[in-house]
Amino acid sequence: MKKIAIVTGSTSGIGKATAKILAQNGYNLIVTGRRKERLDELKEALGIKYKCDVLVLNFDIRDRECTETAIDGLPQQWKKISVLVNNAGLASGLAPIHEGSVEDWEQMIDTNIKGLLYITRKVTPLMIEAGGGHIVNLSSIAAKEVYENGNVYCATKHAVDALTKGMRLDLLKHNIKVTSISPGMVDTEFSTVRFKGDADRAGKVYEGLVPLHDVDVADAIWYVLSRPAHVNINDMLVMPVAQANATVTLRKS
């Protein structure tokens, strides 16, 4: 029987690429996100290409009740979850603390921290019941360093790192591995979302260098998931070669 993985924020970018690599490697998938059409398309594509079963859960992870209802309502055959990839997250805005939008802050805190907690709280007991599992939290270079104007986004990713460590301690006796993957620049919808659709500004982030692509991060996720049972990768920092740290890059003009 195929193992089951749940990937949050599967509608695009790293989440979608992760769902694909897991399907390719023999998992059945629960894909979650806000854009139902995209999830339905992914379900069809993965089903045809990899002959896997895909369950679509269409909800906004910021909505605690919807998140809880979605997991509570899982059909029995979907409850034995082996892998949870906490991918849903975003950056919204890039502004100094005295000028930042409180709405942006709330959206990041509600998604990156509270949403991650809501779903983890519901899925972890299922893993415990099943005798083990693996949680992969999508963190960031912004969890390791704080950069100018990154304030709240960096704080949410620092929280993800702290939660990863906390989960690892609490779940040790339940045979649940917990890993954080911390990418640097990845060319996904990330910057377009951060700059609210301003494609020019988003494009400049990656100008003159080769950033990571969603598949590079999905590949790293698959690496940690495919280690032997006795091995856990606690934290993996993955950067483009052209990015030395959160702020220093090498760009060709």
Ligand code: 8X3
């Ligand atoms: C994404 C990387 O450098 O924009 O988390 O914070 S960065």
